[in-house]
Amino acid sequence: MPYKRTIIITGGAGFIGSHVVRLFVGKYPEYHIINLDKLTYAGNLANLKDIEDKPNYSFIKADICDYETVKRVISENKVDGIIHLAAESHVDRSITDPFVFAKTNVLGTLTLLQAARECWEPDGWEGKRFYHISTDEVYGALELTRPEGDPDGNECGGGPYGEDFFTEENKYQPHSPYSAAKASSDHFVRAYHDTYGMPTIVTNCSNNYGPYQFPEKLIPLFINNIRNRKPLPVYGKGENVRDWLYVEDHARAIDLIFHKGEIAQTYNIGGFNEWKNIDLIKVLIRTTDRLLGRPEGSDDDLITFVTDRKGHDLRYAIDSTKLKTELGWEPSLQFEEGIEKTVRWYLDNQEWLDNVTSGDYQNYYSEMYGNR
Ligand code: NAD
Ligand code: TYD
Secondary structure, X not given: OOOOEEEEEEOOOOHHHHHHHHHHHHHOOOXXXXXXXXXXXXXXXXXXXXXXXXXXEEEEEOOOXXXXXXXXXXXXXXXXXXXXXOOOOOHHHHHHOHHHHHHHHXXXXXXXXXXXXHHHHHHOOOOOEEEEEEEHHHHOOEOOOOOOOOXXXXXXXXXXXXXXXXXXXXXXXXXXXXXXXXXXXXXXXXXXXXXXXXXXXXXXXXXXXXXXXXXXXXXXXXXXXXXXXXXXXXXXXXOOEEEEEEHHXXXXXXXXXXXXXXXXXXXXXXXXXXXXXXXXXXXXXXXXXXXXXXXXXXXXXXXXXXXXXXXXXXXXXXXXXXXXXHHOOOOOXXXXXXXXXXXXXXXXXXXXXXXXXXXXXXXXXXXXXXOO
């Protein structure tokens, strides 16, 4: 029986991509899901072990910058939807090596857009969709006008750490090479809609957390370090604020928006869940110690304040009212529950951590931070 749709998910072997692939493969047996991924240090097929044998799932190892291959995959499989997550995604790496970010995030996205256009435009755009996954970091940084944190912030206007949020109307003001490259790719996606009429959608999501996140990002890195009683390198004074969303809630939003979102629109995705880094780190220590049966407070001294990240954005906070009002999406998990699930997952999956942190990552980490 022919499939109802064929969708490429780029970056499907990465953190968020693997959750999106898993959701689509399981929920839509009538769709053929093609995971197209280059398998950089951040991509790992171990993230998809549980679904790799499903009949409606295929994996293609390819670089989104490789025009001929991408075009062939779209045309030979009669692909009618692309959900684009492949990217270089770590801010610290973008500070050390910005060029690879421009190549993958900007030129890779442009290559994908052009290949899709070449395949789709001759028969008309009907039934096609190019969905680009972006970040709240393109909007720049917000002020920390409530530095002590107001627990009633969300009720009295704005969030606990400031009066304002990023809305879909905010200007793009990226600061890091990562966010500059993502902003540029977002502009190209919109340009393909405005110029050629390609049916595109862009979403900008806040920081994600959950299983299968590469342990260079704050939450998995710190859980792993606490477990191994290694120092926790807190940038600056730990006062920066991030807005955290459980990754499966992001995947659900992507599913909803892919199917019901309006063409040419932008949707912000976030859970109104701001945390100051240092407070979040204390929750991670408490939760990890409790689950490991260690006495409360026994790992507090792992906190180590280190030189701040260059150009470190002070605060991100996303207003996702549009998504809630127009499409009815809301996060399903409370943060406490999400963190508990996440810590438990990393503690139960030491083999996965060892596997993804062997090789390249060890070299990178010791070059960046010394042997902490
Ligand atoms: P990740 O780094 O975990 O995964 C990226 C994936 O892309 C990997 O599987 C990698 O192999 C693949 N990839 C990289 N370069 C490629 C190339 N040239 N060709 C093909 N595949 C390539 O990233 P993530 O955290 O899962 O983020 C996924 C997307 O979501 C990114 O576009 C990112 O900007 C966006 N995003 C991430 C967050 C977050 O908190 N992680 C928040 C908002 C938006
Ligand atoms: P990160 O997970 O890299 O996400 P992003 O930079 O995209 O927000 O970092 C989250 C926050 O944690 C950010 O403010 C930087 C900070 N941080 C540290 O303090 N120490 C670390 O070792 C890392 C990786 C991040």
